[in-house]
Amino acid sequence: PSPLSALAQTTIGAAFVAKVIAVGDRAVTLGIWDTAGSERYEAMSRIYYRGARAAIVCYDLTDGSSFQRAKFWVNELQNFEENCRIYLCGTKSDLLEEDRRRRGVDFHDVQDYADEIKAELFETSSKTGQSVDELFQKVAEDYVRFTAFQLMTEEKGGIDLSQKSSPYFYSCCHH
Numbered sequence: 001p002s003p004l005s006a007l008a009q010t011t012i013g014a015a016f017v018a019k020v021i022a023v024g025d026r027a028v029t030l031g032i033w034d035t036a037g038s039e040r041y042e043a044m045s046r047i048y049y050r051g052a053r054a055a056i057v058c059y060d061l062t063d064g065s066s067f068q069r070a071k072f073w074v075n076e077l078q079n080f081e082e083n084c085r086i087y088l089c090g091t092k093s094d095l096l097e098e099d100r101r102r103r104g105v106d107f108h109d110v111q112d113y114a115d116e117i118k119a120e121l122f123e124t125s126s127k128t129g130q131s132v133d134e135l136f137q138k139v140a141e142d143y144v145r146f147t148a149f150q151l152m153t154e155e156k157g158g159i160d161l162s163q164k165s166s167p168y169f170y171s172c173c174h175h
């Protein structure tokens with residue numbers, strides 16, 4: 001079956017897949033939960049995204065109401081998962097390539113919203129694969145970058161600028 005037909009089923013509960021991504025010379029394994037998009041399954045979805053470090057919130061680029069529903073999930077994540085970075089993902093970009101008039105959500109409106117919530121924005125297609133790899137690559141890269149930063153700031157309750165021998169200075173700031 002094509003990748004698209006494998007996905008074209010209503011998600012009840014959640015589906016899981018692990019994806020290994022190279023970031024520099026490291027291999028990062030992302031554990032990806034595909035949760036049900038319907039708000040009806042809100043309580044169940046929360047079980048899966050609890051503790052998540054990243055969330056890809058998808059909406060259909062041809063359907064304005066799906067963007068409004070995406071905002072619901074963004075609010076949920078902001079309220080319950082403070083350590084979770086949010087990535088907005090407009091799907092079905094292939095349909096816009098075919099006919100620009102099918103766009104149901106203004107790009108600049110979404111970009112403004114993404115800036116407001118400090119999220120990255122991607123427009124992807126499961127059909128053509130457009131920007132899908134780039135999106136997961138960014139998630140993995142950000143994870144590595146922010147985790148290193150968090151370790152650096154948490155270890156001693158702050159960044160000690162007098163500690164020039166800190167290994168983090170060698171890995172990221174030493175010239």
Ligand SMILES: Nc1nc2c(ncn2[C@@H]2O[C@H](COP(=O)(O)OP(=O)(O)OP(=O)(O)O)[C@@H](O)[C@H]2O)c(=O)[nH]1
Nearest residue numbers: 007008009010011036037038091092094125126127
């Ligand atoms: N043209 C096009 N159709 C797509 C694309 N992605 C999904 N579809 C179609 O959109 C419909 C819904 O796709 P799903 O992936 O099941 O949507 P979903 O949001 O995961 O649905 P739930 O699992 O119920 O949350 C199906 O008919 C898919 O074939 C895409 O990138 N391009």
